[in-house]
Amino acid sequence: MPAEPRTFSTRLAAVPLKPGVYIHRDSEGKVLYVGKSASLRNRLRSYFGSKNNLDAKTTELVSRIADFEFIVTESEQEALLLENSLIKKHKPRFNVRLKDDKTYPxxxxxxxxxxxxxxxxxxxxxxxxxxxxxxxxxxxxxxxxxxxxxxxxxxxxxxxxxxxxxxxxxxxxxxxxxxxxxxxxxxxxxxxxxxxxxxxxxxxxxxxxxxxxxxxxxxxxxxxxxxxxxxxxxxxxxxxxxEGQKVVGLGRENLDVIGAAYGGEEAWVEIFFVRQGNLIGRDHFTMSGTRDETGNEILARFIEQFYTSASHVPRRILVPESINRVATINQWLESRRDGPVEITIPQRGPKRRLLKMVSENAEQGLEQLKLKWISDSTRMESAMSELQEQLNLPTLPKRIECYDISHIQGTNTVASMSVFQEGKPLSSDYRRFKIKSHDRNDDFASMKEVLTRRFKRLKNAREGGEENASFAASPDLVLIDGGKGQLSSAVEAMLYLGLQDIQLASIAKREEEIFLPDAAEPVIMPRNSQGLFLLQRARDEAHRFAITFHRNLRGKSSVKSALDNVPGIGPKRRKMLIRTFGSVKGIREASEDQIAASPGMTEKTARQLKEHL
Structure with missing residues (x-):
């Protein structure tokens, strides 16, 4: 159970004066913030002392903290690595972090x-x-x-x-x-x-x-x-x-140049890569959770998170202003590079001019981002208002969940759930389901099964059960990919669970008609309607997600069936063969000698495999 804040003083006294990582959680156990410190006790105490010294963002964080935990590390560098790993895993709302830092290419x-x-x-x-x-x-x-x-x-x-x-x-x-x-x-x-x-x-x-x-x-x-x-x-x-990429005055230097523009909930970070005096590339990243943060902290967080996974750390990194924790970060970068690293603020000359150009690009990027926010938020507000009016919803459909069924002649039947939050895809809440019903050709039964499974968990959450955050969230609108039949299955599922407050609709593919449970006629929305466009996006996302899942399952099934029952070929060898030859087709095209020479194979098993295929 989460601890009450008033009991923290006793627990804080037992926290060691050692480096490490701490985690703040809310009353539901969700991670609010991950931090690191050279002295865990002193840092944690700073949150629960006088409120006068806290900024608005930290004050809001403290008001939500119901519990904390900590992990002691050997050094500040080890704490830095662990902190970045936990931020990437939990994506806490109060941390400054690279936006969508799930799987950069x-x-x-x-x-x-x-x-x-x-x-x-x-x-x-x-x-x-x-x-x-x-x-x-x-x-x-x-x-x-x-x-x-x-x-x-x-x-x-x-x-x-x-x-x-x-x-x-x-x-x-x-x-x-x-x-x-x-x-x-x-x-x-x-x-x-x-x-x-x-x-x-x-x-x-x-x-x-x-x-x-x-x-x-x-x-x-x-x-x-x-x-x-x-x-x-x-x-x-x-x-x-x-041609033209030579930066005058830099000789053959290798350096990264970082500029940042910030203001509000997000920051724009621009980075230019100079190798041997040539500007070989540039990239930009957005960072979230930057409200009330200084440029010193935003730059420090970017460097920590970017170079944790970067393939190369250069000899020199140029920044527009000093960064927090510079000694710790510098030491960590040098251990990553296995050589000296300088983080510098150039004052004059070609480096200063280059940094000025990078910073101006960051300012332009943030300005474009703000204009996009205004445009997107206005358009999404209009779309949600239109849906509320057209579908007679009691509230704005800020959270829309869409469900789709996918199969080929009843094989590997799957379902998907896409989620749109305030008009934008919330991919972290997307979910996939394998259909367990006996008659997998029956789309209606499959839809009823999926909705029963999903909303049973919502019902449990409402009754105080511990639930996954995605399933504990209550949608303002549930959209079904299909016609009246699929919608009837959804109605049956909600009646069975006693969740008649859930708003339902279905969208038919051909005419883009919107069916409602108690309406005799479908709702026909204008083709240029922002509300219809939002429903179509949710439907298309659910369909894409289901098709991808179905393909993956089908691919695994075909590989498994082609290599099944081959004497001496078990799961481990099957995996190694696919890794070596890329596909069953690649294995078929390979010679017996090539297969025998691949990891884990023998001449006997290679011969048996070729005979089988």
Whole structure:
């Protein structure tokens, strides 16, 4: 049970004067705030002493605290890492944090492969691969990949490379791949391409240029004019990319330049990447929970969170103002880089000019963000008001839940729940369901089952049971993807649970008609209606979420069935085979010798597998 605040004084006296992380929770056990300190006792006491020294945000936080806990660490650096991990996990509303910091994309160069691939991933692991990022969006990482593909002819396929294919694919003919699949490029030749990719991503373009110039000269001396011409074209392409990107006065410095603009609930942080004096890229991030926070704290939080997962820490980081906890952060960055790091505020010269440009970009970004907030909030308010009027709802539909069923001829029947909060998707509250009913071809029965399961948990929450926050929230409108039949199933579920206060509607796909439980005729909303558009978005999100889940289950089922009942192939070997060859198709195309040489396989099991497939 949560502790009463009046009992905190006794507990606080027992908190150690050691570094660590503390967690504040509300009366429902939800994490409100995660913090760190060199002295846990002193920091925790500061929350529950005099209220006069607290800002508005901290005062509101303290008013909600029902309990706290703490974790002692060996050092402040260890506390910093643990704090960032817990913030990322719980996303507390009172913390300053990178917005939507769930799975930022990275570029992965998989060096564990014999012929490494270069691709986008949202998961990093200590697997011997090289990771570059994080990038703020999928769009920015795709642009970088497109550039890499134009400059370096590495493979983009997932097939097993044997070197014995009859002919190369189109990528080879347009000079986007050296075709190791046919044996045109040896393992050594291909590894040189990957080395150049790595150097380029690290910003070492001069080394790439030097290596290409040497290779071009060698090819020319050996009268390999076609190869020399291809290398010349790559050199010119790299030079074109870097024309105008030289930052005057920076020599060959490697540094990151960070600018921030803040005001209100969110901040905009702009970061430019300079490698060997070249501006090789830029990105921007939004941070939430910044109300009443200073620039010193916002910058410190960004650096802590960005470089926790960043693939590279540069020698120097430029910032527009001093940051909080600079000594601790500097020491932590140096341990990550395994070398010296300087966090500096340039006062004059080219670095100051560059920082000014980055800061101006941050100001522009925040201004655009504010204009978007105003536009979005006005439009969403209009959409919700329109729905309240058209559907005769007692309150504004601030929380809309939409449900969809997905299956193919009754196989792997699943359902999804999308959630829109004040007109915007709340993806953290999305949920998926596997249908358990015997007759999975019956969409009506499936819908009734899902709604019964979901709203039984809401009923339990109303009666004081501990519940997942997503299921404990009461929707202002439940939208069903379907017609009158599916809506009837929803009505039956609510009657069964005694939850007649839940507002229901369904949306039919063809004519976009809105059906209500007690209405004889459907509601027809104008095609350009913001309210209809909001319902369509909720419906489309639920459909997308259900289809994705169904595909995943179907994919797992097909892999399982194709590799089932093969003597000697259990779950572990099945997993290793898919990891090695990419798919069942890849396994079929591989030779018996290749399968036998893959991890965990023997000649006998390889032969049995080929016979089975």
């Amino acid at each position: 990275y570029i992965k160069v998989d060096l564990a492969e014999e012929f490494p691939r270069v691709y986008v991933t949202r998961r990093t692991a200590n697997d011997g691969a090289r990771y570059f990022g994080p990038f703020a969006s999928a769009g920015s990482v795709r642009k970088t990949l497109d550039l890499l593909k134009r400059l370096f002819p590495y493979r983009s396929c997932t097939k097993a490379i044997t070197g014995t294919d009859d002919r190369p694919c189109l990528e080879f003919h347009i000079k986007r791949c050296v075709a190791p699949c046919t044996g045109y490029a040896s393992k050594l030749d291909y590894s040189k391409v990957i080395d150049q990719v790595l150097m380029f991503l690290e910003g070492n373009t001069k080394e790439v240029v030097t290596e290409l110039e040497t290779a071009m000269l060698e090819a020319s001396n050996q009268l390999e004019f076609e190869r020399a011409g291809a290398l010349r074209d790559r050199l010119k392409a790299i030079e074109r990319v870097y």
